[in-house]
Amino acid sequence: MQTNLADFIKDTPEGREADSILRSCVHCGFCTATCPTYQLLGDELDGPRGRIYLLKQMLEGQEVTAKTQLHLDRCLTCRACETTCPSGVRYGRLADIGRGILEKRVRRSWLQRVQRLALRKLMAYPQRFWLLLGLARLVRPMLPATLRGKIPPKSPAPSWPPERHARRMLILDGCVQPSMAPSINAAAANVLDKLGISVIRAEQSGCCGALSYHLAAHDEGAAFMRRNIDAWWPHIERGAEAVVSTASGCGVMVKEYGDVLKHDPAYAAKANRISALAKDIGEILAEEDLSRLQKPIARRIAFHSPCTLQNGQKLNGLVERLLSSLGFELTPVAQPHLCCGSAGTYSLLQSELSQKLLVNKIQALEKGGPECIATANIGCWAHLQSKADVPVRHWVELL
Structure with missing residues (x-):
């Protein structure tokens, strides 16, 4: 892709990085096949190729509006497009660069600014979040259903082993x-x-x-x-x-x-x-001798592989192989590459799209009749357990 970045960005480290990413894109469109929001909305601007085009326009100095911001806000940053892309386009990095610039150029509504500030100042601090969660548990019956389902009951303090090994x-x-x-x-x-x-x-x-x-x-x-x-x-x-x-x-x-x-x-x-x-x-x-672990009682599990495990860390299939080797039976899950809709704060900021993705994911996970759903990310865990009919656990807890 040819580019002509604007003066405000072209000679900066981020500008040079963004330019390199943009130039690697050939606009083939393979990415749209695996984009969850494109599948839901069918809008080119709600797929990776369209969003790249919007980012290119902004970086080349063209006018950006709240419409540009909306289409980028709808992106889950699941990075399924990166896994599919034959050209190795680092879309997630480009989106981060673009969002940082866009946030300074398009003023959000006061409600959006308050929401985002509250998420950053409450959720990112463990003590503050602990107090917030405690309050949420007290008023849980009065909360909207989408929030009520995300609030887990208080659990007893778990036991930690002493530090005793070399x-x-x-x-x-x-x-x-x-x-x-x-x-x-x-x-x-x-x-x-x-x-x-x-x-x-x-x-x-x-x-x-x-x-x-x-x-x-x-x-x-x-x-x-x-x-x-x-x-x-x-x-x-x-x-x-x-x-x-x-x-x-x-x-x-x-x-x-x-x-x-x-x-x-x-x-x-x-x-x-x-x-x-x-x-x-x-x-x-995966690098250790697991024969020292007690073999679990065989149980049927549907494993939800988070986008950050599949596409971010490129570890698709790793946990599934470990669980199978330890004696668990994994049920089939249709379209395992599709995001569950959690995506960090996405489920709170884009709740309508998030809930549609969640319903589809739960149907795919429960279709095989599992005894429980296992996952590998706290956000996915909270999101899935808000709707699932079977228990949701982190897979390491099953060991």
């Missing part, structure tokens, strides 16, 4: 998971303990930065990344083998720290090191 790994606590589903990281810690690996929760670490970054608050998101790097670095210097994530959405963000902070002279090298050490819990278990 092998050590850091684990990302994140922002909402410690309050919504503390059993997930505890399950990972106990599984790794059985394999001779101690799990470390670093003080002062927190949100991975994805929530702010994908809401176009790039500086704020980068600040969360730097804080995590500072919290993890002493442990890495003492030999921690990996930074483990049980939330695939957080995991893909940490793997991109090096990319986001590559122009920061104080953090670029450390960010690259962190990204190299970042591993999904599935990647860790």
